[in-house]
Amino acid sequence: MTESEKYIAELNSSFFFKEFTYSSTKFKFDEKGQELELADNVVWLDNLLLISQIKERNDSGNSNIENWFKNKVLRKAVKQIKDTISYFEIYKEISIPNEKGHILNVSEARKLEPIKLIIYAPNHQFPETLRFQKFYKSKEIGNVHLFHIEDYLWICKYLITPFEIKEYLDFRELLFLNNEKELNNLPEQYVLGHYLETLDTSMLNPKYVGNLKNLVHDKDEFDISFIIDNFKEKIRIEPDSLDYYAIIRELAKLTRTDLREFKKRYLLAIEKSKTQEFTLPYRITSLNSQCGFVFIPLEYERSEYWQNVIINFTEANKYDQKINKCIGMIVYQHPTEKYFDVNWYYSESEWEHNEEFEKLLRANYPFRTVKIEKTYRYYIDENKNV
16 A cells, blocks of 8 residues: 555545545455455445545656656556446445444445546646646546545545535536536636535636635534544444444534534533533434434433433434434533543434324423524635735
């Protein structure tokens, strides 16, 4: 594995979560144990299949840079992506370990339309005419995104959720299809600035490139990596179960606006649990993923009943909001020793009318009123650098 491959593996593991990222891509395809290899990095997250091939220029720099780009990036890397797609179609069993070390059959993603990326590190002064090329157009597999490794880093710096990166890549391709000639004369920073402003791809506007420096990038408000890192230990499942993937998957679908509200209520529940007083749960529902979340502060004296409490509140919220998926979080703190425990519960089932639930909610409604709030994709402050 080259340094660039290691770097992208670590970056994608952080960005898409280790549970859904694969960089050890060799697999046995017959009883003799013969092996084939997928592209350098695969991300499979629900309805997102991302296939990335990484190319690093590791010679002395004496060879012609245009020839390297043509041979290694536009030919060899494209072929490796083509091979990967064909393997998904041919083999029903492609079992490889994700970055958590769990071996899963990624061939189950074969029905998805993959997003195809080539990320290259020229390791040399690189002509803008090559760097500005956004896609390789293949008759067999469609458009393949081309990214200088520094530009891919830019994207991961500003777009902090898997939902955003998928939306950006879809937007990038549509912008290219509508403005191919003009777009190949502009840097990646323009595409990112355009995306931050609007999803309208009908025309280009040079002023959008300024959005990067004016973006209010309040990452601390929606960074939940500290929650993800210790997640499995705090979910109500069997020790060896991978059921917690369902919760991680739902968190990965959230927009930065959703994450901001998620984190706010998560921390508020922890703070309220210190009071050792009954507090109504906090909750949100993501309009993007149609998944509900309920955050329950619990008095320590009732902590032995936490399992019943989290199940009851989660199921009640799912019914009240008329949604099919809901995630519950419960927290209680020791009044003198100051430690706290956080546990999680996931429920998914088709919503249907239940007269018993109706009566219970009418008799003793256990929630705060839910408000629909208008939110913005990104905050652009034109006076930020004045």
